[in-house]
Amino acid sequence: MGAITLDQANTIIAAAFAKGQELGLKPLSVAVLCPGGHLIAFQRADGASTLRPQIATGKASGALALGVNSRAIADMAADRPTFVASLGPISQGGIIPAAGGVIVRDSAGAIVGAVGITGDTSDNDETCALAGIGAAGLAA
Amino acid sequence: MGAITLDQANTIIAAAFAKGQELGLKPLSVAVLCPGGHLIAFQRADGASTLRPQIATGKASGALALGVNSRAIADMAADRPTFVASLGPISQGGIIPAAGGVIVRDSAGAIVGAVGITGDTSDNDETCALAGIGAAGLAA
Amino acid sequence: MGAITLDQANTIIAAAFAKGQELGLKPLSVAVLCPGGHLIAFQRADGASTLRPQIATGKASGALALGVNSRAIADMAADRPTFVASLGPISQGGIIPAAGGVIVRDSAGAIVGAVGITGDTSDNDETCALAGIGAAGLAA
Amino acid sequence: MGAITLDQANTIIAAAFAKGQELGLKPLSVAVLCPGGHLIAFQRADGASTLRPQIATGKASGALALGVNSRAIADMAADRPTFVASLGPISQGGIIPAAGGVIVRDSAGAIVGAVGITGDTSDNDETCALAGIGAAGLAA
Structure with a gap:
């Protein structure tokens, strides 16, 4: 298995948004990247501000760039x-x-890739990322 | 109405992919942007190469930047x-x-935004963009 | 209403400069941006230094990028x-x-956009931005 | 005299817009720069697309950068x-x-600076720039 598939990426995003709604979080933006750091899928919730694509992508690409989750960064x-x-x-x-x-x-x-989320507190963003990854049957 | 909603963006992408499958096209990548040129949603089909996010986004953002479709550019x-x-x-x-x-x-x-597609010939890419926009009840 | 009009932008700048003169502030630079972060109008007072266009624009575009005023940033x-x-x-x-x-x-x-001002203290810059926005009948 | 004053810059922009309206041109964007290539004033007419600030500025800064008008470039x-x-x-x-x-x-x-205009044909853009410069009592 080389990379997260598009189907898996869409599952991750849907589950992350569902977790965000369940927790009553602010509008989230979710990026899913392949192991090379290139975007597979991205969604920005209505009302989220304009830099969210870069922040979500940058959390995920930074993790891949350094080989550790952005919490460790x-x-x-x-x-x-x-x-x-x-x-x-x-x-x-x-x-x-x-x-x-x-x-x-x-x-x-x-x-097989990375997920980056922004919009609420960093802790909540990460909670939604983990929920999305689990829903796709993958491991963080 | 200020910008394409996330629901509309997802409809556009799904319909563009459906048109691509109907026509037997190569793996497509589809970007949907708000009027300011910022990403709302993006999907890259399995097997598409790594620069596709930037090309799809650049077709759409270039159109918004100059005020004409990328065919005119x-x-x-x-x-x-x-x-x-x-x-x-x-x-x-x-x-x-x-x-x-x-x-x-x-x-x-x-x-209210722009759509950019890359993956097959430019003409076929545009055909899928128009199919997607129509499916969301919007106008090209 | 999608974006600040050029007439409104010019009103904002004139009123911000007037407030700066009333308060005896240093030469100001004022940028007015559309919701996507693109410049609508800009004026740099005589005697202001060379990076002022970027600083004024960056205060406003940063606010739009993150969805909060630059004071919160x-x-x-x-x-x-x-x-x-x-x-x-x-x-x-x-x-x-x-x-x-x-x-x-x-x-x-x-x-509908954002205003960025630089030249005096940040507090005074913001006071002039608020004066300009109010003069155009808009809300901060 | 070192640089175009802000008053002169505003006169240039107003006269350039007036010439554009007289000729029935598309929405113009006008940038006025100091000799160092830094923005003094800019206005983008309602309806102009999002890259116009950079194109107007780039025409003027390119002229200063190479020491010849952008027509010669x-x-x-x-x-x-x-x-x-x-x-x-x-x-x-x-x-x-x-x-x-x-x-x-x-x-x-x-x-003392440079003027850059974009929005209509390049020839018409230049006609409006010359009208603006003349209205401010300066020479092209």
Whole structure:
């Protein structure tokens, strides 16, 4: 298995939105990327602001870029802010140091892509990402 | 009505993919943008190559940027290639001079966004964009 | 009503400059943007320095990008400096974390654009933005 | 005299719009820049598309960048297209090879800025730029 399929990506997004509605969150934006960091699917809820595509994508692409979830990049940024800031200009999709960007693996543990969510608190964004990944039968 | 809603965007994408399957086209990628050129929804079919998100988005954002469909930009590029090439570096999403980027209007004629498709010939890409827009009850 | 009209934008700028003169402020620069973050009108007072167009525009476009006024982005930057810094490279107009960028709404509450001002203190810049928006009969 | 004043810039824009209305042209966008290529004033007429700020600015800044009006850059692009295309990525505001970007001089012949207009044909854009410059008592 090489990458999240489009069907899986759509399942992830639908389940993430459903979790957001269940929790009463603000309008979310959800990006699903292939292992190379390129967009497979994206949806921005009505009312979400204009930079949300880049933030959702940047959480996911940053996770793939560094090989750790964006929550760990946030911790890294607390310890080494200038180092993390230096990565933004040299990465195509940016490096967003906030939870909500989660690497996705298949049952064998291979990386098949990443999910990035923005719109509510970073913790809630991540909760919805995990709900979406689980609904597609994949692992975070 | 200010912008294409997420529900309308998903309808556009589903109908564009259906038209592509009906015609036996190669894997398509479809982007739907708000009037300001920001992504509302995107889907890339399994097997499509990695730059497709940017090409689909660039066809649609180029149309909004210049106020004409990307088919007209292709004609412009045939007449004035260096002029059209000069616009790429100053536009966020690029200016893609090939059919398949179509401005979307509401019943009052106001611009509510744009659709961009890539994957098959430009003519076929545009045919699918028009099918998608029609399926959502909007006008090209 | 979709976006601030050019007439309204010119009214906003004239009123903002008038407020600046009334308060004896330094030379101001004022940008008015449509909801998609694209410039409608801009004026830079004689004597203002060369980056003022980008700073004024960046305050306004950052507000639209994140859906909150640039004063709230300044607060966000105090709490999460690396997160806010990470947004600059992925946003076309930059994210300026300082008061003076204000989202503008019509009487129905819909976003019709944003105003960004730079030149004096951020608090004074914002005061002039609010004066300009009010003079045009719009809401901050 | 170092640069076009803001009052002169506003006069240029008003006279350029008046000429456009007199000639029945499409919605224009007009940028006025200081000798260093930085924006002094800009206005985009209602109905103009979203890339017009960059095109108007790019015509004027390209003229200042190369020291000739953008009409001459269009001629240069016909002879040496790849050379002109190579300048876009290395110039902050782009190099637009189309008439409508005009260098402005004071009575002593010193460069005090440039005007860039887009919206109608390049010839008509340039006609309006010359009308604006003349109305401000300056020389093209």
